[in-house]
Amino acid sequence: MASTTGRDAIEGMDEIRDVNEPAPAPEREKTSEQEKADQHAKAEGFASEAAYEDYLHAVAEDAPIEEIVVDVERAAAREELERQIEEVRYEIGNLRARLHNIRHQAGSVVEENIRWADASAHAQLGDYPWLKLSGAMLLAFFTGKALQRLPFGSLVTAAAPLLIAAARERGR
Template sequence: MTRRDIEHSKGLDTDADLQAHLAELEAEAPAEEVLTPPADHALSKAPLQRIKGDLDHVRNEIEILGARLSLVKQQTVAVARSKAEWADASAHAQLGAYPWAKLAAAMAATAVGARVLRRLPPGAVAAAIIPLLIARLEAKSRP
């Protein structure tokens, strides 16, 4: 009870005064409220359905992207095979039968030739090359 109620109740000597005072307090008291769910409670199912729909949409998009990725992988394998077949056919056209063996032999001969040239003295190499270069230049300058 508040101080006002205590002071006011001290002057209540009769039962009628007490009943009048209680009626007054009851009128001032807040009315009991009926508890109802919030207004957006009914709407809360709609966002849940929307989220489920979005989730289904994302799953569908993932499946589509997975199918596209599988297709790209297949195309990549096909392109790699065709490039390898083209390179093999090109090598056969340029070098004949066993092109890879011929290419390996040419690389080995180049490596051996480079080693031999490194061991020769530079003056001897220059003495052999200069007359060949001069003869070549003279042959080009003649009509």
């Protein structure tokens, strides 16, 4: 018993069968492959497999093959570009990790150099080495200022004849 609805043409079919209604008996003269092809064509909305084949050939003639090839090439180029971008991102991640390690090692080297300099100063000058070094620098500064105030010009003038006489006696 076939029931119809208000929609007469659902997917190319004029009637909709009930679930309990048996399927129509297949024709015995068709082979199973031909039968499957016809069922597929009917499911697509065509009367027969030949009509379906004609439709496919007509569509194939009108298909813009160049555009499809260009689209495939664009997709392949895009995939290649995305792969290269991922490789660059991976390399950037590696470089960031290596840079982090180098920064950490540089910080460790600086800390070790500071510790070495402090230990060396303690070994050479004993306790409070930086205070002793500061005192030595102050002493050198004040000695330099005192030497600047001495009248070296008049001292050299007075000592010049004595130096010349001593040089002559050595030469003899």
